[in-house]
Amino acid sequence: MIPSELKSSISQNTNMTMKDTGLKAAVFAGGCFWCTEAIFNELKGVKKVVSGYTGGKVANPTYKQVTTGLTGHAECTQITYDPELVTFAELLEVFWMTHDPTTLNRQGADSGTQYRSAIFYTDEDQKQEAIAWKAKLDKEKIWSDPIVTEITKLEKFYPAEDYHQEYYENNPNQGYCRIVITPKLEKFKKIFANKLK
Numbered sequence: 001m002i003p004s005e006l007k008s009s010i011s012q013n014t015n016m017t018m019k020d021t022g023l024k025a026a027v028f029a030g031g032c033f034w035c036t037e038a039i040f041n042e043l044k045g046v047k048k049v050v051s052g053y054t055g056g057k058v059a060n061p062t063y064k065q066v067t068t069g070l071t072g073h074a075e076c077t078q079i080t081y082d083p084e085l086v087t088f089a090e091l092l093e094v095f096w097m098t099h100d101p102t103t104l105n106r107q108g109a110d111s112g113t114q115y116r117s118a119i120f121y122t123d124e125d126q127k128q129e130a131i132a133w134k135a136k137l138d139k140e141k142i143w144s145d146p147i148v149t150e151i152t153k154l155e156k157f158y159p160a161e162d163y164h165q166e167y168y169e170n171n172p173n174q175g176y177c178r179i180v181i182t183p184k185l186e187k188f189k190k191i192f193a194n195k196l197k
Helices: 004-012 033-040 088-097 124-140 175-191
Strands: 024-030 046-054 074-081 117-121 150-153
Touching: 024 033, 024 088, 033 046, 033 074, 033 088, 033 175, 074 117, 088 124, 088 175, 117 124, 124 150
Parallel strands: 117 150
Antiparallel strands: 024 074, 024 117, 046 074
């Protein structure tokens, strides 16, 4: 459950920089937000991960509305992190390597614009770093197909309903969690073992 004061801060602070605390935030969409949240919750330097919606035209969308694919929103996660412990570049590395950035509006069996791959930058530095990473990975041909990840400015982040928060942690035996998230999380932990909490 998201404390009301944090929910208010998330919805009001569009540049997502927590100046008073020294913390910063990144907003990524990599398919189902349950997967992305579970992964980034394990990363050293990450203080909070909130599942939510962004990139659409409807104010305060509900999960039911977003799943239609008609609101324009993507399922995403807002990752609050300590830049002294983990850099935006390191967050990008985890983002790129834990989903398929070459499938347009699809991650596995999940399809629709709400499951698109996207980086919603909060400042010019994040924008330039994301563009540079994308160009580098395309040049190195890490994947056989070109990267289709959208890189766009964050306009408004809407936290998802409470039952979506810490979904994997609260529902580890649910079918989707066991079949999709657990194997993905185990693979992530092997690859990024030195970056875990």
